[in-house]
Amino acid sequence: MSLRHELERLLGKFGQDSQILEDSVLIGCSEQQEAWFALDLGLNSSSSINASLQKAEMETALQGSFIKLTKALFELNVKDASLLSTAQALLRWHDTHQFCSRSGQPTKKNVSGSKRVCPSNNIIYYPQVAPVVITLVSDGTRCLLVRQSSFPKGMYSALAGFCDIGESLEETVRREIAEEVGLEVDRLHYSASQHWPFPNSTLMIACHATVKPGQTELQVNLKELEAAAWFSRDEVATVLRRNNLSNQQQSGAIPFWLPPKLAIAHQLIKEWVEKPTCSPLPA
Ligand SMILES: NC(=O)C1=CN([C@@H]2O[C@H](COP(=O)(O)OP(=O)(O)OC[C@H]3O[C@@H](n4cnc5c(N)ncnc54)[C@H](O)[C@@H]3O)[C@@H](O)[C@H]2O)C=CC1
Numbered sequence: 001m002s003l004r005h006e007l008e009r010l011l012g013k014f015g016q017d018s019q020i021l022e023d024s025v026l027i028g029c030s031e032q033q034e035a036w037f038a039l040d041l042g043l044n045s046s047s048s049i050n051a052s053l054q055k056a057e058m059e060t061a062l063q064g065s066f067i068k069l070t071k072a073l074f075e076l077n078v079k080d081a082s083l084l085s086t087a088q089a090l091l092r093w094h095d096t097h098q099f100c101s102r103s104g105q106p107t108k109k110n111v112s113g114s115k116r117v118c119p120s121n122n123i124i125y126y127p128q129v130a131p132v133v134i135t136l137v138s139d140g141t142r143c144l145l146v147r148q149s150s151f152p153k154g155m156y157s158a159l160a161g162f163c164d165i166g167e168s169l170e171e172t173v174r175r176e177i178a179e180e181v182g183l184e185v186d187r188l189h190y191s192a193s194q195h196w197p198f199p200n201s202t203l204m205i206a207c208h209a210t211v212k213p214g215q216t217e218l219q220v221n222l223k224e225l226e227a228a229a230w231f232s233r234d235e236v237a238t239v240l241r242r243n244n245l246s247n248q249q250q251s252g253a254i255p256f257w258l259p260p261k262l263a264i265a266h267q268l269i270k271e272w273v274e275k276p277t278c279s280p281l282p283a
């Protein structure tokens, strides 16, 4: 039986029309050049008993279980997490771009899902990505970690912010740091980037920034942050080591914890602990 027939059989079993396959989007391909598509079965779109029944039946038929995306991302390997994050971001974009904002007419997805077109005026809509800078600020010996009230309990991370229209990355970093903690950036170094599917599709651009020693007094913007504080390299190194241990391996209470390995903030913090500076980018 071909894969398409097998899928149609499964969809039929769960009361779904095989027409739904037309909504799938291309997310990558295997080393053998087999195309990988993702499909949203819409189990979240309805809170009806019917949907939850289907969910349990699907878990049995597919010998798997549905888990929260945020949890799944941190349990998978980097490659699978990246595929899942692409799938989620692309499917959500299609779901929220069903109509042309000029004509109000329904837009049509192309086969791969790389765009949508309005048949009445040929306007092409491409999936959107919002640039976000995430910066680890240091004063040379300490780094600045912050907490937003939306973070999981006890987690501290680097400072982040969306790029405004018309800004360069360097301008965003300087503005966000000034707005959120009242500091002035002296030097700035690019580190790495990562696609992040929350809240919508973002491109996280990770940087290291330094402030002048002696100009380190924080003015925390409590509308944006719940807390911000300076931490020594030793303190951060200890928390980073404990972060990688399972709950059973933990001894004693940890003062706070850091984002998991897959998050670019983790890489940024690890880089700072291991090596104070990275390749320079003119600020
Ligand atoms: N991987 C990680 O460790 C971390 C990831 N992040 C990600 O970075 C993102 C940005 O960080 P924040 O401090 O929240 O940004 P932020 O400091 O720019 O503040 C968020 C606010 O910016 C506004 N905003 C401007 N443009 C927006 C857009 N395109 N989409 C949504 N809101 C927009 C909204 O009013 C929103 O409430 C977060 O949404 C989060 O997904 C943030 C911290 C850590």
Ligand SMILES: [Mg+2]
Residues within 6 Å of the ligand: 159, 160, 161, 180, 224
């Ligand atoms: Mg922010």
